[in-house]
Amino acid sequence: MSEDLDQPITTPGLMEERLEIPSVLPVLPVRDAVVFPGVTSPLAVGRPRSLAALDAAGDGGFVIVATQLDATVEDPQLEDLHPMACIARVVKAIDARRGGESKHAVLVGITRALMVDVVSTEPMLSVHFDPYPDQESGPREEDLDWQRAVELAHRIIDLRDDLPDEWKGPVSEIPSRGLLADLIASTLPLPPEEKVALLAEGDTHRRLARVTSHMEREVTIAEAQQALRVETEGDEVDPKRRERILRRRLRDLESELGEGDAGLREVDELRDKIEAANLPEDALQQAERELRRLSALPQHAPDRHLIRNYVEWMADLPWSVETEDRIDLRAALQTLNEDHHDLEKVKERILEYLAVRKLAPEAKGPILCLVGPPGVGKTSLGRSIARALGRKFARASLGGVRDEAEIRGHRRTYVGAMPGRILQSLRRAGSRNPVFLLDEVDKLGADFRGDPSSALLEVLDPEQNHSFSDHYIEVPYDLSRVLFIATANTLSTIPPALLDRMEVIDLPGYTERDKQIIAREHLVPKQIEAHGLGDARVRVTDDAIARIVEEYTREAGVRSLDRHVATLLRKAARKVSESKSSETLVVDGAFVGDALGAPPHLPETAERTAMAGVTVGLARTTHGGDILFIEAAVIPGGDGIRLRLTGQLGDVMRESAEAALSWVRSNAQALQLESEALSAAEIHLHVPAGSVPKDGPSAGIALATALYSALSGRRARGTVAMTGEISLRGRALPVGGIKEKILAAARAGIETVILPRRNEKDLVDVPDEVREKLSLRLVDTVEEALEIALEPAS
16 A cells, blocks of 8 residues: 655755655664755664665665664664654665675655554564655745855855865755755754754744754854964964964854853852852851952963852852751651651650750750661661751761861862862751761771861860861851761770760660561551552551561661561562452461561571580670570590680680689589599680671670580570670679660570679660560579579489
């Protein structure tokens, strides 16, 4: 089937002719080229479907040449192409390589066409189309736009060496405005998007006007280039004089293009920004001094952009812009409770700050340090506090920062200098009293470039930060209205001077009940929305949440829990997508087992302690708390007793092991140990997970118990864990991190925890549900601990 186009088709050098073009044509996609009607275009074709389109058309046949929206798409479909295309006749197509892997084709544009719908996609893309003829009106001789376009085309031919003078005649004889515009557009260095826009313009007057605008700019550029060549030709021209000529011609070119004196206008704009910023007096004087320097410099002076950047920084900093605090304690508490479960200490401290602000509006903000394992919500808590107070939020990650200039900024004498992270974050926040989170403050480093933690001393000191000095700005900036909140996983790596300036709030971790509440109220709704499972298409039961918490996660925070919930809901999303039923999918405990596989965390303490010489200790880590197994073995023989320690033990823990052995040996008779075992034997103490360094005195009771268990043959109970330092006299001494250790014991399935009696005061912080779940036994001596931890003698 074919259709007879009603419009005569004109091609260069040919008479008007009427063509019969099939109603379905193969599509030849091109990446960055645009074929115009009446223009002969050579194309290189190499993609399989494009070669198929050429073969289907054959020499003298027709194809639709369409430009791709994205040149990187290898196999474009109709939606990947500009809908406005050009019907072209294939003049000739020859093989560029043996085997026909690519071809060179010569095509002549015939007419515009709008691609309508796809007919087939194999072996090539074929489409229906609607012809899109030009809209001509009036004779060309009366068209001033046509005359102007011809004059500009002649001028461009004169100025450009790559265009021959012989083209002037044919250009003047082109019979229509549309064809003239198309021919010129095909030769101008325009981006593909602009050429496609010209192809899509059916009104010839508007199309020619747009082409004329492009030619005027091209003439301006070509004239400037020619003038530069004339003035700078020859070896006798001084290089400095040549540079001055080039700069002068560049300014003239900007003026001819209507850009005016950009330098003066730039200074005026910066001055307006400085006035609107409401700077303090000393900062205003500094900014005005730099503006005077900027206005006195030539447009292309080397220092000009440095001064401009400095003045822009001065104008963009929030010197006087601040938000008004929302002094509503109930609303603030409600906001904090909406975002985070538990964390009562932090919430109470924020409410105290609001109460003080209500009574004393000019009071300085506190500097808090939230310390806890990863995943307990320290960073997100900063955002929640900002929302509760109605303030902007700023955050600077300090992990791995080793350069003091990251805090204070670089001096302007350095290339690429800029302010430090403090002022950069305030600029982004757009307020001088945001909630500012200093994330991972315990991971600051130091090297030859300075110590960032020392630079933070001024930032976090309420007596000094009202006049914080950044090396780049060089004028005091008031940080006293900022509410600084630092986060850390451990206090051991924070310098004492810096730690002394902060109010430390511990976030020890969550209980299993807390995790279930967090998952039910926060994590599951968030992941359901993220996976598109709204409208009650999925219901996650409490049984499923409890199983994930108990069997698939063993952490102080909830990051791993969040990942497992996301995995579970991805599996649910697939089931919902594959199911044709509209019923709600119930995610229960059985679904959890099928979706997540075998649980990675199962109780192993009973199995590990089935032999004598193995005990369960408790440790506090940067990830909260954890249990550790201590293994002791007695190797008979030798001249005397020797102690071998393995498992990457630190000096303090090694000394604890030696103290434990000394206590056992000194009390051998009371402990009913045979003297032969203590006089000629090698005792090997090992703490598994040898790649992880371990240190601290709190394993003293566990070490002594493991030694006695190995020497006596009495096994330790697998459900008992212990912590506490020991003295040479067998006293149980207090240790730290009690809450974290007890929570770790509860997570590991421990039933009884042995603690020094002097740690009884620390049990106040342990949640009630954990205290009810565990049997907490307080001891004064190692002998009491042995009676609880070991099975009766056989």
